Structure formats: C-alpha cells, structure tokens
Amino acid sequence: MTKYTIDEKSHAVLEYLEGKKSYKSIAQERNVGLSPLKRWVARYLKHGMEGLASSYTNYTLPFKLEVLKYMNEYGASINETAVHYNLPSDSTLLNWANQFKEGGIDALKPKKKGRLSMKKETKKTSP
Known part of the structure; x- marks a missing residue:
C-alpha cells in the first residue's frame, strides 16, 4: 500500500468536491483505490484538513x-x-x-x- 501525502490527498478530495471529476477518474489518474478516496472525502467533510493527516496514537x-x-x-x-x-x-x-x-x-x-x-x-x- 502506498502512502500519500496530505497534499496529494487534499488535491484529490478538492477535485472531487469541485465537481470536476468522478471518484473513478480521480482514482485512476492518481493510482488510488476507490475506497481510500471515498474515505478521504468523508473525513475531509467531517474533520477538514485534520481528517487527512496521518496520526499514530495510543488509544485509552x-x-x-x-x-x-x-x-x-x-x-x-x-x-x-x-x-x-x-x-x-x-x-x-x-x-x-x-x-x-x-x-x-x-x-x-x-x-x-x-x-x-x-x-x-x-x-x-x-x-
């Protein structure tokens, strides 16, 4: 699985949200699966840019x-x-x-x- 930077994630999400392209076309262009792309969009809508950042934490x-x-x-x-x-x-x-x-x-x-x-x-x- 490839790691994507916040910039790569945000560009893909914004392309989709601006209505320029579909999930499928963005996924093909950026070599990303549909599921991660949909997850990025959902997290961006819920949490903004913080939702796209990778976090490593211990949970209580x-x-x-x-x-x-x-x-x-x-x-x-x-x-x-x-x-x-x-x-x-x-x-x-x-x-x-x-x-x-x-x-x-x-x-x-x-x-x-x-x-x-x-x-x-x-x-x-x-x-």
Whole structure:
C-alpha cells in the first residue's frame, strides 16, 4: 500500500468536491483505490484538513469502549464510525471489535510494545 501525502490527498478530495471529476477518474489518474478516496472525502467533510493527516496514537480503554458503544447504539458501520472518530484506519476499529468479542474488556487494555529490556544476570556464588 502506498502512502500519500496530505497534499496529494487534499488535491484529490478538492477535485472531487469541485465537481470536476468522478471518484473513478480521480482514482485512476492518481493510482488510488476507490475506497481510500471515498474515505478521504468523508473525513475531509467531517474533520477538514485534520481528517487527512496521518496520526499514530495510543488509544485509552475508555475511548475504545466509547467508540464500540457508538457503533452498537447507532448501528453505524465500521467505516462510518471510523470517520466519525477520525480513526486512521477501519481495520483499527475492526481489530477492537474482534478483540472485545473474543476477550472482553481485558483484551482492549493497552499493551506495552517493543522488546523486553535485557536484564543483567546476577551471578550466584555457591558456598
């Protein structure tokens, strides 16, 4: 999957919103799938330029529960919910839903990432 800059995303979105071209023609010209392009437009309409920016963040347990609750209460699709909360990817929400279904609330708790620290072994002396 190719990463696109905010400028590339905004030009594609504005072309569509100005009515110059269709989703299909913009997607073909810019070598973008239809789904990401539609997602960019929806996020731009909901959040402005901030919706097009990539974000890497850790989400808290209460936030994850709020998002899942919203999706269940309003019957919103994964895509609609991701746009509403400005999540960077639909798969993030899909992962949360699957984790909650399989492991409950405990599965949604943030986990430490990265390698474990190397602890120095203590030498035991035998008497």
